Amino acid sequence: MNTLMQLNFDNTFARLPDVFYSRLNPTPLPAPYLVSFNADAAALIDMNIAVTQRADFVEYFSGNLLLPGSVPLSMLYAGHQFGHFVPQLGDGRAILLGEIKNKTGECWDVQLKGAGITPYSRRGDGRAVLRSSIREYLCSEAMHGLDIPTTRALCIVGSNAMVYRETTETAAVLTRLSPSHVRFGSFEVFYYRKQYAQVRALADYVIARHFPEITNTADKYLQFLNAVITRTARLMAQWQAVGFAHGVMNTDNMSILGLTFDYGPFGFMESYNPKYVCNHSDESGRYAFDQQPEIGYWNLSALAETLTPFIPEADLQNALSNYSTVFNDTYITLMNQKLGLTQNSNQDFSLAWSLLKLMRASQVDYTNFFRALGNFKSAPDEKNEQLRDQFIDREGFDKWANEYRQHLQNEPASEQARSTQMNKINPKYILRNYMAQVAIEKAQQDRDFSEIDILLKLLRKPFDEQPDMVKYAAPTPDWAQHIEVSCSS
Numbered sequence: 001m002n003t004l005m006q007l008n009f010d011n012t013f014a015r016l017p018d019v020f021y022s023r024l025n026p027t028p029l030p031a032p033y034l035v036s037f038n039a040d041a042a043a044l045i046d047m048n049i050a051v052t053q054r055a056d057f058v059e060y061f062s063g064n065l066l067l068p069g070s071v072p073l074s075m076l077y078a079g080h081q082f083g084h085f086v087p088q089l090g091d092g093r094a095i096l097l098g099e100i101k102n103k104t105g106e107c108w109d110v111q112l113k114g115a116g117i118t119p120y121s122r123r124g125d126g127r128a129v130l131r132s133s134i135r136e137y138l139c140s141e142a143m144h145g146l147d148i149p150t151t152r153a154l155c156i157v158g159s160n161a162m163v164y165r166e167t168t169e170t171a172a173v174l175t176r177l178s179p180s181h182v183r184f185g186s187f188e189v190f191y192y193r194k195q196y197a198q199v200r201a202l203a204d205y206v207i208a209r210h211f212p213e214i215t216n217t218a219d220k221y222l223q224f225l226n227a228v229i230t231r232t233a234r235l236m237a238q239w240q241a242v243g244f245a246h247g248v249m250n251t252d253n254m255s256i257l258g259l260t261f262d263y264g265p266f267g268f269m270e271s272y273n274p275k276y277v278c279n280h281s282d283e284s285g286r287y288a289f290d291q292q293p294e295i296g297y298w299n300l301s302a303l304a305e306t307l308t309p310f311i312p313e314a315d316l317q318n319a320l321s322n323y324s325t326v327f328n329d330t331y332i333t334l335m336n337q338k339l340g341l342t343q344n345s346n347q348d349f350s351l352a353w354s355l356l357k358l359m360r361a362s363q364v365d366y367t368n369f370f371r372a373l374g375n376f377k378s379a380p381d382e383k384n385e386q387l388r389d390q391f392i393d394r395e396g397f398d399k400w401a402n403e404y405r406q407h408l409q410n411e412p413a414s415e416q417a418r419s420t421q422m423n424k425i426n427p428k429y430i431l432r433n434y435m436a437q438v439a440i441e442k443a444q445q446d447r448d449f450s451e452i453d454i455l456l457k458l459l460r461k462p463f464d465e466q467p468d469m470v471k472y473a474a475p476t477p478d479w480a481q482h483i484e485v486s487c488s489s
């Protein structure tokens with residue numbers, strides 16, 4: 001069977017003028033081996049797990065051999081990094097192999113991350129380490145499991161080639177799938193060069209490819225901007241509701257499709273703390289958890305600026321002003337859903353707000369509290385001790401629980417039905433940093449990749465009870481409290 005060779009490439013980005021990218025081949029990686037393969041993501045490009053049996057599979061996904069039909073290139077972009085504009089970035093270690101059109105007509109970019117030096121590598125070595133590749137692989141699939149828009153991950157191929165970061169580590173190539181790898185920074189690079197025709201050409205490309213319904217409208221650039229604003233606002237609301245911190249929200253890491261993109265020093269919040277900073281090099285806390293919605297807006301403003309040659313200023317401001325409405329509506333709706341409240345208006349955030357204040361004071365585990373809240377008993381004599389005991393301020397909890405009870409009286413569903421519904425939005429399992437770290441250490445020390453596959457399977461269904469996996473639902477155990485997560489990638 002020659003399944004691998006039948007991938008149906010249709011490389012629209014490579015057909016754009018070459019100002020948008022540099023064509024080049026990946027740099028060979030010595031003695032590659034398969035670390036993990038994600039059959040779910042493979043199905044998106046009509047690829048069957050049987051292909052991993054081929055001896056040359058790892059040659060293709062390390063960049064040593066080129067898939068027939070691929071036209072490899074690195075994309076050009078710029079970006080605001082920690083608020084400062086960097087006029088030229090670009091894929092410094094990623095190579096887009098091309099786009100695959102699947103049987104249902106969907107198109108997926110196939111990108112090798114860590115495939116060697118490119119014209120945009122600056123001082124980097126063009127490589128990715130196994131550690132950061134495992135983190136992106138697990139987290140992007142965890143986000144997908146949580147129903148949060150994200151890029152996907154097909155496989156990791158490792159090598160014993162050494163890479164120098166804070167210490168010496170082995171290299172790996174992550175194959176990333178995404179409907180698009182265009183970023184806000186892809187527009188910024190041409191705007192700041194005053195090459196407005198290229199900005200327009202890129203916008204036309206993205207519209208034709210991803211927003212075909214607006215192609216023939218008179219104000220298509222405004223509608224395009226509106227679509228990006230809406231998607232980004234919703235994404236930020238989803239991150240806030242689930243407790244995800246991205247860590248490096250530079251404009252070059254912002255997807256034009258509102259996907260969670262470019263996983264680096266991300267972290268899922270454990271104890272509720274709005275000031276949570278997952279990126280150790282973010283000393284000012286610019287990308288702290290509670291700053292994300294604001295930064296999303298800041299980044300959209302940077303994108304909007306690149307469209308000023310094509311959109312009247314007033315329309316542009318008006319579009320941007322919708323951001324907070326979409327964000328607030330989505331966030332409050334999600335938080336009310338987490339509380340099991342269907343009758344609250346999307347303006348009513350009071351109950352969630354008072355709960356978050358209590359959770360912060362007692363450093364309650366964000367994920368586990370909401371999951372356990374599905375078992376809240378609303379009978380007046382119920383103490384709900386399992387929940388109550390998580391708070392230092394027990395009276396504060398009792399007072400909140402009374403208010404909650406009153407809200408629940410307006411809910412038409414039975415307690416059982418509410419619980420079932422809440423368990424569909426409050427995950428039981430998230431990717432806690434220590435979990436990824438255990439999988440990484442096994443992989444690094446013994447070439448034992450089993451934990452990666454276990455976590456992948458677990459996180460695919462984060463809302464399911466999975467009774468034999470409950471150890472993964474616990475907060476970080478004491479022995480893992482001091483695991484340092486390196487931010488280098």
Ligand code: AMP
Pocket residue numbers: 089090091092093094120121122123124125126127128248252253262264489
């Ligand atoms: P990131 O922080 O991973 O989003 O990367 C920011 C920029 O640095 C992008 O242009 C990357 O392509 C580039 N970059 C990151 N790591 C490397 C590396 N090891 N070699 C070359 N370029 C890199």
Ligand code: MG
Pocket residue numbers: 252253262
């Ligand atoms: Mg990046």
